Amino acid sequence: MFDKNSRQIITKAVCGKGKKFTEASHTVTPLHRPTSILGCWVINHKYSAKKRGDFVEVSGSYDINVWYSYSDNTKTEVVSDKVTYTDKIPLLMKDEHCISDELDVIAKVVQQPNCIECEISSNGNRIVCEIEREFVVEVIGETKMYVKLDPHGKDHDDYDYDRLEAELADLNPDVSSSEESSSDH
Known part of the structure; x- marks a missing residue:
């Protein structure tokens, strides 16, 4: 493949890609027995990503804040809970021709953690929050390209x-x- 009319170029390229959507259920324990849920929001999302074998591991955290009423809807309060998570995102596209072990990982949030449902648990003293999130990851490494000269x-x-x-x-x-x-x- 290599001759006087071609060149070998070593360059960085995307060597792997993956995407994962996650729905997770988190239980928050308020100080008072809730009567109704008035609102739920997710803030302070932080994360990092590392390649581990055939997948990328995204580890992160966020705060769930739930505004609820208690004492038969006569008082309100906000309860906050910090949640940590680890998502294993499989690399669906993999290029086996990467020539270096030093790989860069880029993780992008497609869907920030967001509350899709929040309700009082069946026993009545806790709050269950359904949270969704989605990531796209890319693994970048060195690879060889062969270029034909004109x-x-x-x-x-x-x-x-x-x-x-x-x-x-x-x-x-x-x-x-x-x-x-x-x-x-």
Whole structure:
């Protein structure tokens, strides 16, 4: 495959890709027995990603905040709970031709953690929150490319620099300013 009309180029390229959607259920324990759920939101999402074998492991955390009423809807309070998670995202596309062991991992959030449902548990003293999140990951590593050379392509030494210099010398550097001054009259 390698000859005088081709070159081998070593470059960084995407060597693996994966995507995963996750729904998780979290139980929050409030200080008071809840009467109703008034709202739920997820904040402070942080994460990191590392390649582990044939998958990328995304580890992160976020805070779940639930606003609820208690004492027969006469009082309200917000309960907050920090949640940690680890998602194993399989690499669906893998290039086995990566030539280095040093790989970069890029993880992008497609869907930030978001509450899709929040309800009082069947025993009545806890709150169950359904949270969704989605990631896309890419693994970047060094790989080889083979490039065929154009036998009729121009070489640096073949370029006619004298002709280019002559053409540039004929240009009037004041063209734009002379056009502006003639349009002012």
